[in-house]
Amino acid sequence: MRKVAVVVAVLFFTLSFVLPLFAADDPTIPVETKNKAKAAMKEFINQEVEVKGKFYLSDDVENKILALDFDYIHEGVTKANGWYLACVNLNSAQNVYDVDFIVYEEAGEFKVKDAAVHSVNKVKRTGHLDAIIGKKGSGHESKGSGYEQKGS
Numbered sequence: 001m002r003k004v005a006v007v008v009a010v011l012f013f014t015l016s017f018v019l020p021l022f023a024a025d026d027p028t029i030p031v032e033t034k035n036k037a038k039a040a041m042k043e044f045i046n047q048e049v050e051v052k053g054k055f056y057l058s059d060d061v062e063n064k065i066l067a068l069d070f071d072y073i074h075e076g077v078t079k080a081n082g083w084y085l086a087c088v089n090l091n092s093a094q095n096v097y098d099v100d101f102i103v104y105e106e107a108g109e110f111k112v113k114d115a116a117v118h119s120v121n122k123v124k125r126t127g128h129l130d131a132i133i134g135k136k137g138s139g140h141e142s143k144g145s146g147y148e149q150k151g152s
Helices: 002-022 031-052
Strands: 055-059 064-073 078-080 083-091 096-106 109-120
Touching: 031 055, 031 064, 031 083, 031 096, 031 109, 055 109, 064 096, 083 109
Parallel strands: none
Antiparallel strands: 055 064, 064 083, 078 083, 083 096, 096 109
16 A cells, blocks of 8 residues: 555656646647747847847736846647647746747748737736737737748
């Protein structure tokens, strides 16, 4: 009985760390599609950093423009109202920002539509995507915040 309890405890402990890594991933989205969406995000970030030296993002909650450095793109990709969403960690000197990027596909090309801060130093925000992708079934589309990727 004790061995069973130990196995269950180890399994629970392991899953408690592993499952959150995959929580924001839609298994129905083909891997190739996920990779294309993430590649569009990385290209978008790289283009801005190449021109401006940092990735600049308007943070409506803090009411300021953030100057950020790229860290990494999270593994998971989800889809909502026709938009692909994935998180990117971007850093400032003081904070780690988890930023949700909204990507769309048009004529086989994936482009960044918008981005919004999802959390700061692991403190999550709610409603940060409502104005961008709208609530499910609302028919509301992006109001366009100026982050839309032009061309390819």
